[in-house]
Amino acid sequence: MSRVFNFSAGPAVLPEAVLAQAQAEMLDWNGCGMSVLEMSHREKHFASIAAQAEADLRELLDIPSHYKVLFLQGGAYSQFSMIPMNLLRGKARMDYVDTGDWSSKAIDEARRYGDVNVVASSSAGNYTSIPDQASWQCDPNAAYLHYTPNETIRGVEFGFVPDAGDVPLVADFSSTILSRPIDVSRFGLIYAGAQKNIGPAGLTIVIVREDLLGQTVPCTPVMFDYKVQADNGSMYNTPPTYAWYLAGLVFKWLKAQGGLSAMAAINERKASKLYTAIDGSDFYHCPVDLMCRSWMNIPFTLAKPALDKAFAAEAEQAGLVSLKGHRSVGGMRASLYNAMPEAGVDALIHFMQDFAQRNG
Amino acid sequence: MSRVFNFSAGPAVLPEAVLAQAQAEMLDWNGCGMSVLEMSHREKHFASIAAQAEADLRELLDIPSHYKVLFLQGGAYSQFSMIPMNLLRGKARMDYVDTGDWSSKAIDEARRYGDVNVVASSSAGNYTSIPDQASWQCDPNAAYLHYTPNETIRGVEFGFVPDAGDVPLVADFSSTILSRPIDVSRFGLIYAGAQKNIGPAGLTIVIVREDLLGQTVPCTPVMFDYKVQADNGSMYNTPPTYAWYLAGLVFKWLKAQGGLSAMAAINERKASKLYTAIDGSDFYHCPVDLMCRSWMNIPFTLAKPALDKAFAAEAEQAGLVSLKGHRSVGGMRASLYNAMPEAGVDALIHFMQDFAQRNG
Secondary structure, three states, X not given: OOOOEEOOOOOOOOOHHHHHHHHHOOOOOOOOOOOHHHOOOOOHHHHHHHHHHHHHHHHHHOOOOOEEEEEEOOHHHHHHHHXXXXXXXXXXXXXXXXXXXXXXXXXXXXXXXXXXXEXXXXXXXXXXXXXXXXXXXXXXXXXXXXXXXXEOOOOEEOOOOOOOOOOOEEEEOXXXXXXXXOOHHHOOEEXXXXXXXXXXXOOEEEEEEHHHOOOOOOOXXXXXXXXXXXXXXXXXXXXXXXXXXXXXXXXXXXXXXXXXXXXXXXXXXXHHHHHHHHHOOOOEEOOOOHHHEOOOEEEEEEOOHHHHHHHHHHHHHOOEEOOEOOOOOOXXXXXXXXXXXXXXXXXXXXXXXXXXXXXX | OOXXXXXXXXXXXOOHHHHHHHHHOOOOOOOOOXXXXXXXXXXXXXXXXXXXXXXXXXXXXXXOOOEEEEEXXXXXXXXXXXXXXXXXXXXXXXXXXXXXXXXXXXXXXXXXXXXXXXXXXXXHHOOOOOOOHHHOOOOOOOOOEEEOOEEOOOOEEOOOOOOOOOOOXXXXXXXXXXXXXXXXXXXOEEEEEOOOOOOOOOOEEEEEEHHHOOOOOOOOOHHHOHHHHHHOOOOOOOOOHHHHHHHHHHHHHHHHHOHHHHHHHHHHHHHHHHHHHHHOOOOEEOOOOHHHXXXXXXXXXXXXXXXXXXXXXXXXXXXXXXXXXXXXXXXEEEEOXXXXXXXXXXXXXXXXXXXXXXXX
């Protein structure tokens, strides 16, 4: 069949141009007679791919030179452990903001390594808002302040970067990285599983300020030591080479789109269209506060939950797939990552209006 | 250019038929309208890919039902930590056999978690042999006995499976898995980074006996807990989906070749040809004892080390690439994994004979 519009929250849609290039190069990269999949990570071909990907990411996010960029494995879940293991640095307490499922998971894992201070939580409101920073109970002696700029499951996104004072700010950007510019200098550490807004599963990007490295807790596995990874250019052992290459193709594609300011304009327009369609209808409803609606993950419910199954099935027939909401929330969710074409959003809105008319 | 013969130790050559299928399916897997790279790991398409890959691997290795098969990230280096963290099970001491660079690295990392008893070492002989098991100083109360069936760097391979008695036997099969049948029931745990004899970097296969799971040391990151991974079908978080799919294509290809007995015959023939050519020449030399020469990684030196550079450069011109020995050893190394066609070995031998004639 022809290509569908894939609204999966991750792994997720990739730019068709990136897939086409990967396809063309599958048996022979750049005339070298082998696939990227077959290249030793210690030789010149892959070295050039790896270096170019890092340079392009640094350019896209304007990453200052005193930050290291790491290409790791293990997903955000591994970061949930690596962050306390590396950033506690002799301190006992860590500050966490709880705004949904992913921040809660980060908190649970951090508790294995020290005393977690939950500075604020939106759980009482079913995670549909962001607590006003004026109400946060931060500890000025905390090892770091952790938050989740975008909650993939419930579609809640911070419209601001928290002020952490002198405490290093740590952020899980898995589902919103590269969707708009970030001022990296505000952060101690940024991490992101690649399988949402970068591309391939099996790659995790970490951007970390150099001065925070080198003080792990004693039982830290060598692979979980940021300094070891940084000192070895993310090649202490064999990195996930093909995922690194694909991420590099996505970075090049983003540059060709005009970079992150251009992506921000497109992403805001795509999300606004869908929110407008939802809010303008009596049939659909988005539970998230107006002030913190995600550009990337848009949950919505139907007036008649009994129609959820029919909606998802008919949408799939129309080439609009993976719209079912997360199993913990129900309803629907449309993820509109960078690689989702605006035509996909238009097609979804058209389908939604037609479905509402037939079933309203 | 046309495809080269790639003798890299890993990441390494893949079967051309596998690459061609991956290429054909890159934008649309099985008519579903999306790439495997874009599939949610929670939905039906990837679920079928994942289950089929595991079933094919179980069939190839005849894995008993009381063993779990895990598809993880992080490479053998992560296993160096995960094994003591999971398998110590309240014991204080672990037995390790030291036969080369990779077993040494495993030993260094294990020392962070308990008392390592090196039962035997071939370091005095520069790691060119396997110590006779009669000389090993094993501890009957050890948590497990760890060894490295094939040392990728120096090309030393065990011709036998050690007798560990009631102590669980743990083996790093990274560079020899699937090259011949293994009696899995002899082992407590088998692990292998995929980037040598399976295919894609970024995937690690673990085969572990169920009764060994569930007793981690307190500081174990959740992602390093085998039981968590096993209870969640290796999908506690997003797995490396594309690498899992590619491994599945390799498993299908191996079945089409006739399975592991057929591969063993081919691998023995390929390796014998090259060893015969080396041993029959005054110009080339293999330092490894006859009794423990690897089928997969064949190191050799030139009579005049000053010619190493010319050898590697002229070989590359002839389409024979990645022959340079590991930086810690020097000389040359030819890795003859499953996916190396016999024609590649023939071409290498022809080149070696010609080079020797011109420079002898």
